[in-house]
Amino acid sequence: MGKGIVKLGEGNWAVKDGNLLAAKETNGRFKNAEFTVTRGTDATYVGRDGLIANETGDDTPRIDFTDNTDGHLLLEPQSTNLIPYSENFEGGSWENASIGTIPTLDGNYTAPDGTNTAYKISNANQDSFWYYPSVADSDYARTIWARTVSGTGTAQLLSHNSNTNNTFTLTETWQRFEINSTTSSTGETGFYAVDFRGSGTLTELLIWGAQVENLSYATSYIPTNGGQVTRDAETCTGAGEAIDFNSEEGVLYVEMAALVDDQTYRTISLNDGTNNECVRLRFNTSSNTINGLVRDGGSGIAQISYQVSDIKQFHKAAFKYKSGESQLWIDGEQRGVTNTDTFTLSPQTQLNFNQGTSSDIFYGKCKAIKVYKDASIDLATLTS
DSSP: OOOEEEEEETTBOOEETTEEEEEEEETTEEEEEEEEEEOOSOEEEEOTTSSEEEEOSTTOOEEEOTTOSSOEEEEOOOEEEOOSBSSOTTSTTOEEEESSSOOEEEEEEOOTTSSSOEEEEEOTTSOEEEEEEOOOOTTSEEEEEEEOSSSOEEEEBSSOTTOGGGEEEEOSSOEEEEEOSOOSSTTOOEEEEEETTSSOOOSEEEEEEEEEESSSSOOSOOOOBSSOEEEOOOEEEOBOOGGGOOSSEEEEEEEEEESOOOSOOEEEEEESSSSSSEEEEEEOSSTTEEEEEEEETTEEEEEEEEEOSOTTSOEEEEEEEETTOEEEEETTEEEEEESSOOOOOOOOOEEESSSSSSSSOOOEEEEEEEEESOSOSOHHHHTO
């Protein structure tokens, strides 16, 4: 299938503060290539054991194992948890509001991070609710972990009782539930962790990890204990050097998923340190679209796009760049080809999770990257 000149991921991860390790293959021998990672604050991820872990090294890359066993590099924008007590439901402004019987609150249950910080909320007559009079706006992403004490049932989470679309099925396994829909009243600010007045069937359940973010989608959990907490944005740049890449032809391969379909550019690129001479694979400004292109002399050339069913799912994409013979392959199929666009690139010197400069930053999930100097590899097999 051709020689992989730079490889990242595929279940093989090595991280330290400020660096993510890739491998460079030259004549059958491997050497290290390091990405530089910046973040500046702690951040959480799901570890290989399925528990939420807090990465206390400010710039340490996060390898997240949510819904897969190989792991993926997780890169996210800045976000703030606006709830000052995300785990202590007896702290701050969490209140017991009652129309009928006041719910019972018990702590010291095992949480998704393995600590005994989860709470059980019980209410036998289903006529009360637990709420937080927070800064939650109707367009903010609102999330909470919940599970049953035993068995399976439904519960209404994170919303006023009239919002029946926020009734979820809970099991004995912890799940994170997200609400992005509007609340029942314009301008309503209540954060209803559990509303027993709704259409749920459960009279008791466990909750943990409440979060409200000023984003249209949820990001990784940000724990708080007495005040709002911000997780900084991440960058990942600079692996490789000119000898590792072929500016005349090659293949850029990425297995990636988006955090959200927000129609913004999120780019992984080979580049010369500028935005003018580069090879890109990226999520596009069109819905659910993956785009491959070359920029030569500051102009977009050999540009090919393809719309997938959902960019939030992982896709294997390969962009073959060769003057007069460029192709885009996604999930085992050729999705586009151009035989007329010609270019002469300057030497490509680095592999970045951006467009070549600090813009169009890749926020998303990446399982693997491969860069080939040879454009004549089997792209169908590579992307299958």
